Amino acid sequence: MAVEKRDKIVESALKLFEQKGYHSTKVSDIVKDAGMAQGTFYLYFKSKEDLFRSVAEECLQEIVVALEPESLDPRELHNDKMHDRLIRQTLTIYYQNRTILNILKRHGAASPEIADISKQFYGNVCEVVKDMFKHFNVYPGYTEEQLEMTAYAEIGMLEMVAYQWFIEKGYGLEKLDPLAEVLVGINVNCLPETDVNEE
Numbered sequence: 001m002a003v004e005k006r007d008k009i010v011e012s013a014l015k016l017f018e019q020k021g022y023h024s025t026k027v028s029d030i031v032k033d034a035g036m037a038q039g040t041f042y043l044y045f046k047s048k049e050d051l052f053r054s055v056a057e058e059c060l061q062e063i064v065v066a067l068e069p070e071s072l073d074p075r076e077l078h079n080d081k082m083h084d085r086l087i088r089q090t091l092t093i094y095y096q097n098r099t100i101l102n103i104l105k106r107h108g109a110a111s112p113e114i115a116d117i118s119k120q121f122y123g124n125v126c127e128v129v130k131d132m133f134k135h136f137n138v139y140p141g142y143t144e145e146q147l148e149m150t151a152y153a154e155i156g157m158l159e160m161v162a163y164q165w166f167i168e169k170g171y172g173l174e175k176l177d178p179l180a181e182v183l184v185g186i187n188v189n190c191l192p193e194t195d196v197n198e199e
Contacts, residue, residue: 006044008034013051014099022052022103022114049113052103056121059097064128066090083184087158088176091183094162095173101159102167126151158183 012033016025027048031038045051066089094101108118129151133139139150161179165171 002044005036005040009036009041009044010051010055013048014055017052017103018099022048022107023111049117052100052114053117055097056100056104056117059093059100060121060124062093062097063090063125066093067128067132084180087180087183090158091162091176091179092173094159095166095176098162098166101163105159105163105167122152122155125155129154157186 009030013025013030016029016033020029025048027041028038030048030051031041045054067086103114104118104121107114126148130144130147133142133147133151139147142150161183165175165179
């Protein structure tokens with residue numbers, strides 16, 4: 001029952017964030033939409049910011065699980081199939097959490113409380129992607145700084161495409177195939193050359 005109430009509050013909050021905007025939505029609006037007393041909100045969250053932080057962390061956890069090195073087959077590392085699977089999983093997570101993506105994109109730098117959440121979120125995603133690069137030695141010889149640059153480049157490319165197609169253009173997962181195809185092509189063509197033919 002407690003989980004259902006928390007989920008209902010989150011569902012109402014995300015709906016209102018999308019309709020009215022994060023800053024225009026009050027806790028009183030959220031509990032009214034959820035059909036609960038205002039005190040119930042504070043059983044689960046300290047504030048509207050705390051709610052948003054919790055949901056952003058849940059989104060991050062989904063991304064972490066999708067990119068977990070243990071779930072990947074190293075034999076497929078430079079294979080289109082692996083890139084395709086990773087990109088599809090990440091795009092699907094972004095689609096399912098598009099309200100979070102929208103708020104981070106629109107208000108991330110302009111709002112102090114969102115800026116903090118945004119910085120932490122992207123920093124954590126970057127670490128996950130860097131760990132994956134290191135685990136599979138995708139970019140041998142890269143320094144920590146180069147790996148960080150590459151991780152942010154990958155994140156930025158994937159997220160901007162998800163933002164444009166799922167939020168700005170309003171498409172759904174019917175666009176997953178063409179988006180994944182293009183992004184896999186970019187990733188494959190941008191992989192650094194290796195000296196596999198040298199003795």
